[in-house]
Amino acid sequence: MATGGSSPELNLDNLRVLKVLGRGAMGTVFLVRNISPSSSSSSSGLFALKVFDKSSAISKLDSDRRARWELSVLSSLSRSSTNGYHPFLPHLIGSFETEDLLGWAIPYCPGGDLNAIRYRQADRVFSPAVIKFYLAEITCALEHLHSGGIAYRDLKPENVLIQQSGHITLSDFDLSRHFNQKKVRSLMLDAGGSQPKNHRKRITGFISSAGDAKVLLNLKKAKSARVNPVNRRRQSFSDGDRSNSFVGTEEYLPPEIVRGEGHEFAVDWWALGVLAYEMLYGTSPFKGKNRKETFRNVLMNPPEFIGKPTPLMDLIGSLLEKDTVRRLGYLRGASEIKEHPFFEGVKWNLLTEVVRPPFIPSRDDASVEIMTSTGVDIRDYFHRQRTPPPSPSKECRRSMSFTEF
Numbered sequence: 001m002a003t004g005g006s007s008p009e010l011n012l013d014n015l016r017v018l019k020v021l022g023r024g025a026m027g028t029v030f031l032v033r034n035i036s037p038s039s040s041s042s043s044s045g046l047f048a049l050k051v052f053d054k055s056s057a058i059s060k061l062d063s064d065r066r067a068r069w070e071l072s073v074l075s076s077l078s079r080s081s082t083n084g085y086h087p088f089l090p091h092l093i094g095s096f097e098t099e100d101l102l103g104w105a106i107p108y109c110p111g112g113d114l115n116a117i118r119y120r121q122a123d124r125v126f127s128p129a130v131i132k133f134y135l136a137e138i139t140c141a142l143e144h145l146h147s148g149g150i151a152y153r154d155l156k157p158e159n160v161l162i163q164q165s166g167h168i169t170l171s172d173f174d175l176s177r178h179f180n181q182k183k184v185r186s187l188m189l190d191a192g193g194s195q196p197k198n199h200r201k202r203i204t205g206f207i208s209s210a211g212d213a214k215v216l217l218n219l220k221k222a223k224s225a226r227v228n229p230v231n232r233r234r235q236s237f238s239d240g241d242r243s244n245s246f247v248g249t250e251e252y253l254p255p256e257i258v259r260g261e262g263h264e265f266a267v268d269w270w271a272l273g274v275l276a277y278e279m280l281y282g283t284s285p286f287k288g289k290n291r292k293e294t295f296r297n298v299l300m301n302p303p304e305f306i307g308k309p310t311p312l313m314d315l316i317g318s319l320l321e322k323d324t325v326r327r328l329g330y331l332r333g334a335s336e337i338k339e340h341p342f343f344e345g346v347k348w349n350l351l352t353e354v355v356r357p358p359f360i361p362s363r364d365d366a367s368v369e370i371m372t373s374t375g376v377d378i379r380d381y382f383h384r385q386r387t388p389p390p391s392p393s394k395e396c397r398r399s400m401s402f403t404e405f
Contacts (some may be wrong), residue, residue: 007095010094011036016032017376024172026050027067030051030381031046051102052102066174066175067102071102071104074091078091078092091107093105111361112156114161132355134350136320139338144266153271154252164361167354251294254324266329269329272329276316277303280316315337
C-alpha cells in the first residue's frame with residue numbers, strides 16, 4: 001500500500017538496510033539500498049528510510065497521527081515547487097505501508113548533523129563566518145516552510161543535516177503545524193504588528209512575578225528533553241490560526257509556548273536565535289539545572305553575551321525577544337532577518353552556488369564498503385526487535401550484532 005499521496009510506492013522486497021542512522025520517538029532511520037531499482041526510479045542507489053513501527057508505539061494513536069503528518073508534509077514539499085525541490089529541505093523519494101510498518105524515504109545526508117560537526121571543532125564552537133553561512137541557509141528553509149503555512153517548531157542542531165554538497169537540509173517534521181496565514185496576519189495586525197520596524201523596543205518585566213510563578217509551579221518533570229503536548233486533547237496539525245500545543249525541545253521553547261499562550265511562525269525565529277547562540281558559545285542560552293530552572297530562564301532572563309557587542313550578538317538578542325510581537329521576524333518574516341546587518345554582503349539568491357561550504361563530507365563518510373554487501377531485510381529487523389533474545393551465546397551475539405551498527 002502506498003502512502004503520502006502521489007509518492008512512489010517502495011517495494012520492501014527490494015530494500016536492504018545497511019546501517020541504523022538513528023532512533024527516536026517517531027521511528028528508526030536507516031541507510032538503505034534499493035537492490036532492484038527500475039531505470040526510471042528516483043529510489044535507486046542509497047537513501048535514508050524512516051520507519052515507524054505501529055505495533056510497538058507507546059501511544060499508538062498520537063504516534064501514528066504524527067508519523068502520517070510528517071509524511072504528508074514531505075509529500076507536500078515535494079509537490080510544491082515548480083522549479084524543482086527546495087535545496088535546503090528534503091523531498092520524498094517514496095513510501096510504503098504494511099500492517100505493522102509505515103516508512104518513507106528521503107535523500108541521505110552523509111555529513112551528519114550540525115551538533116556532531118560542532119563537537120568536532122577544537123573549542124566546540126563555530127566562527128561568525130561559519131555561523132553566518134548556516135544561519136543563512138536555515139533562514140531560507142524556514143522562509144519556504146512559512147510561505148506554505150508550515151511552522152517547523154523543532155529547530156535544533158540535531159535536526160540540521162549536512163548534505164554531500166556541504167549544504168544543509170532540515171529533518172523531522174512530526175512536530176510541525178500548518179497555520180492559516182490570513183488569520184495569522186489578522187492577529188498580527190490586531191496585536192500592533194503594523195507598527196514600523198524602527199519602533200521596536202526591548203521589554204523587560206513583561207510578566208508579573210505571580211503569573212510567572214504560576215506557570216513554573218504547573219510544570220511537570222520531563223523524562224525527555226523533547227516535550228509532548230501538554231494536554232490530552234487530540235492534537236491538530238492543520239487549518240489553525242494559532243496553536244496552544246506544548247511541543248518542542250525544552251531548551252528551544254519560546255516564552256509563549258512555556259506560558260501556554262497561542263503561538264505561530266515566530267516560534268521558529270526564537271529557535272533560530274537559540275541555535276545561533278549555541279553555535280557561538282557551545283551551550284544554549286537558557287539551560288538550567290533542571291526543566292523548571294530552564295523555563296524560568298526562558299521567561300525571565302535575557303541571554304548573556306561575552307565581549308563587546310557585535311552584529312551577531314545583536315541578531316541573537318533580536319531573535320530572542322521575549323515579547324513575540326517585537327521579535328525579529330514577527331512582522332515580515334524572513335525578510336527582516338535577511339536585512340539584519342549581520343547578513344550584510346550575503347547574496348541570498350546564490351547560496352546554492354557556494355562550492356566550498358564550511359564542511360564537506362569526505363567520500364569516506366558516505367562510503368558503506370565496511371558494511372555487509374547484502375544488507376538486512378527491514379521486516380526481519382523489526383521482527384528481531386520485538387522478539388525477546390534467547391539465552392546468551394556467541395552465535396546469538398553474532399546474529400544480533402546488526403542492531404548495534
